[in-house]
Amino acid sequence: MLLRAVAAVIWSIGFVRTWPQTLENLNLEEDLEVAQIVLWILLGFGAAWTLFLLLLARWLWRGSNVARLLVMLWSTVSISIAAVDYFVSGAEITVRTTLLTLALDILVMLALSSQGARAWARRPRPRPRDQRS
Incomplete structure (x- = not known):
């Protein structure tokens, strides 16, 4: 489960790196403020998921x-x-x-x-x- 949490962090880093390309492919470059809000919301969900995976790993260990x-x-x-x-x-x-x-x-x-x-x-x-x- 710890490796799964690490994979979630690595996925989030890769997602942030490809975010400009994603905006370009979806033609959403015009409204960067909304795009930044969406990015932060998605990263917040990713952080919550990673935290949940770490909690599950702790509970499994116990x-x-x-x-x-x-x-x-x-x-x-x-x-x-x-x-x-x-x-x-x-x-x-x-x-x-x-x-x-x-x-x-x-x-x-x-x-x-x-x-x-x-x-x-x-x-x-x-x-x-x-x-x-």
Whole structure:
């Protein structure tokens, strides 16, 4: 999950670098103020997503079974979307587009679906001691 968060940061950097080309391709160069607002909103969503991924990584590290199931569900949806996109529209899977995220999703699925991961997430944990005594 940490690698997924790093990939989100790298994707955001690449997005910012190609933003002027995107504006040019969409013929939105005239209103730069609106374009800057849209860019900041998109980067805000990207930052929130990266923070959420880091929180999920922390919860996974602490052994949360709910986090494990959420991550596996999201990875399944992400892999399915990439597969449908490839088979229906013929979208290319390249390093610059989806190969990195697809590979990370597959690795996450393999790591979290094992019996060892399930046992670790469901292991009994000692209760924290009461601080009042």
